[in-house]
Amino acid sequence: MNREITLKTRREFLRSTVLGGALSWETPKRLEPFDRSSPFFGLAAPDEVTISRQVLAEPEPGLADKTWARLADGTPLVTADRRGKGLIVLFHVTADTTWSNLPLSGLFVDMLRKIVALAGQSPPDKGTSTTGAATAASLPPARTLDGFGALGPPPV
Numbered sequence: 258m259n260r261e262i263t264l265k266t267r268r269e270f271l272r273s274t275v276l277g278g279a280l281s282w283e284t285p286k287r288l289e290p291f292d293r294s295s296p297f298f299g300l301a302a303p304d305e306v307t308i309s310r311q312v313l314a315e316p317e318p319g320l321a322d323k324t325w326a327r328l329a330d331g332t333p334l335v336t337a338d339r340r341g342k343g344l345i346v347l348f349h350v351t352a353d354t355t356w357s358n359l360p361l362s363g364l365f366v367d368m369l370r371k372i373v374a375l376a377g378q379s380p381p382d383k384g385t386s387t388t389g390a391a392t393a394a395s396l397p398p399a400r401t402l403d404g405f406g407a408l409g410p411p412p413v
Contacts, residue, residue, distance in 0.1 A: 269407060287328070289331070312350075325346070344376075347358075
């Protein structure tokens with residue numbers, strides 16, 4: 258494991274332990290429309306998708322460039338960072354409905370499809386939109402895993 262990632266993860270764990278680990282609100286927050294630089298640009302952020310709690314992103318220089326989705330108040334909801342030939346994408350909510358109904362929405366499926374389309378691609382040149390790079394070279398998956406872990410043909 259990369260030492261930098263390990264150290265950062267421990268620091269964030271300690272920080273999240275002290276702060277309670279997540280930010281929650283009395284009134285659920287909605288998604289902000291996706292920026293042009295986001296791979297999710299062009300997807301509609303439906304009003305029925307709400308977030309009531311999330312893991313806070315560590316404030317750091319360049320966080321805005323790593324943010325692919327935000328809440329209406331500007332708080333990062335999905336962040337990503339290239340590491341070598343890989344891409345780490347973090348949804349700042351749980352995969353169930355405890356903190357948000359995003360995982361049950363069609364938007365979530367579309368977001369995952371956009372992320373899969375980026376798999377195996379080189380990072381875009383500076384000044385080039387991530388969405389443009391993804392569209393030009395994206396290929397559909399040959400096989401996918403279903404919710405039970407069975408490998409098969411991709412859904413139509």
